[in-house]
Amino acid sequence: MTVKKSFETIAVSGISGGDETTGAISFPIYQAATFKHHGLNNSTGYDYSRAQNPTREEAEKTLAVLEGGKSAIGFSSGVAAITACIHLFKTGDHILLSDDLYGGTYRLFDETFKDFGLEVTFVDTTSTKNILEAIKENTKGILIETPSNPMMKVTDIRATAEIAKNNNLLLIVDNTFLTPYYQKPLELGADIVVHSGTKFLGGHHDLLAGFIVANDDKILERLRRIHMSTGATLSPFDAWLILRGLKTLHIRLDRSQENSIKIAKFLESSPNVEKVYYVGLEAFEGYELNKQQATGFGATLSFRVKDKELIPKILESVKVIRFAESLGGVETLITYPFTQTHSEIPEEIKQKLGVDEYLLRLSVGIENIDDLINDLDKAINSIKS
Known part of the structure; x- marks a missing residue:
């Protein structure tokens, strides 16, 4: 019989409830780059830590459940998570961004990826009229922060998700400020949620981390390939610090x-x-x-x-x-x-x-x-x- 657990209980115990092998309450830090195979085509499920690591996997699965998503992917920083989202688009695509958002996100789109041919429009997304008017034939996605940084502007996630769905756009929501404890964008219609885990999820100014959470298998598979290929993956120790931070979130x-x-x-x-x-x-x-x-x-x-x-x-x-x-x-x-x-x-x-x-x-x-x-x-x- 499956027992339904509350947010707080899942946050404290983690998805595994500790280490089954040793009984350790604190999930272990698997500080390993590579893993031994028992034979040809006989893997433990872990091969190389850039692809997956048990500690990172525990953090990812725990956050996915807390966020109401199917799966989560852990990155080395919040900017790395947003970078992976940008890789979902191609040259010539147009993306709408909240006009009030973290400066690092602006820099990524306006400077780092400018030469890749992505077109960007900054919009006051608190107005659905503004969003609709900014959509063009080549628009492929919308990225919003709500509340925004630093002016605390609030965007209607449900309404924006409806616009995205009607126009076949990908809706990405940065949920760093409120975390899944206060807000669950996936349940409101978002396709992707991103976090700077450095902030409230970690909670102690002692780590760098980023996460993407989603429900769509095709999106998740693309993001996992990007994640492994570009290499900005969450380290085992920082994953453990995230697990510790989630306990008191x-x-x-x-x-x-x-x-x-x-x-x-x-x-x-x-x-x-x-x-x-x-x-x-x-x-x-x-x-x-x-x-x-x-x-x-x-x-x-x-x-x-x-x-x-x-x-x-x-x-x-x-x-x-x-x-x-x-x-x-x-x-x-x-x-x-x-x-x-x-x-x-x-x-x-x-x-x-x-x-x-x-x-x-x-x-x-x-x-x-x-x-x-x-x-x-x-x-x-x-x-x-």
């Missing part, structure tokens, strides 16, 4: 989200803050839509200060909060997207989105909320604008 996210809501409301009350961008604020534009397609708001927010001269003072003044790139870990980080994560986005796009000299992004961790707010209060409100 739900606890970390709930605590970080609780902190995020309180910090967002605090920032709204600050005389030096002009606007707060956080999906968990009821007055935020994407709040209602996000509630319809997700069970949480996440732990990332951005805010705009009234005077850009405050930016260096704030970044130098925070003590509990760390001034560093990345997000999704147990420590709270503050980032300046204009010169860090989004430095390579063209100036006209940044200005249109509001990613300018006034914007800061917070990845909220699990520290004591009073310590975090006191730190922000001293850094922001003790400075006269």
Whole structure:
């Protein structure tokens, strides 16, 4: 008799529940590049770790179940996962991208793959009208982030999936910000979900990882061939760190989200803050839509200060909060997207989105909320604008 397990239980136990051979609760790290064969055409199922490794396989199968997918593929970074998705397209294909998204994704399409003849249009995907108007005869795919980075714009996944289906397009959703604990794009109609496992899935700022999750066998087979052939595969040790991170994903996210809501409301009350961008604020534009397609708001927010001269003072003044790139870990980080994560986005796009000299992004961790707010209060409100 099969026992249906909850998200939390699967996350804690993993798909195998530990190592059956030894009884080890923590799934082993198979730090091996190659595996011995018992004879001709008699493999253990593992031949070479670029093709598959038991530790990576455990992480992949666990995430696939959590995400509601048939299978997952582990990469050496989130950018590597997106690169594999790009390889699904060919010269002359046109792809629609959310206009507000991670700068590394922009760089991949606009710089690295520009010479390969891919055509790209950046669209405000919060409007289905904009998406429909941007579709051309050679359009083959749509890639969205929701909530987006760093302006937290929310795209209707169901509606976008319907557009993709009606126009025979591949819909790829970056689910890094909310993770499968809060949002499951495959259940909303997406074809492919990508993750930077470096962020919330790992959760401790100590690994690099990326994942693709899908349900279609043909898509998965193509991606596996790309994965093995291009070689950007997830290492056994980083796969083990992902398994460790998944065990506490739900606890970390709930605590970080609780902190995020309180910090967002605090920032709204600050005389030096002009606007707060956080999906968990009821007055935020994407709040209602996000509630319809997700069970949480996440732990990332951005805010705009009234005077850009405050930016260096704030970044130098925070003590509990760390001034560093990345997000999704147990420590709270503050980032300046204009010169860090989004430095390579063209100036006209940044200005249109509001990613300018006034914007800061917070990845909220699990520290004591009073310590975090006191730190922000001293850094922001003790400075006269």
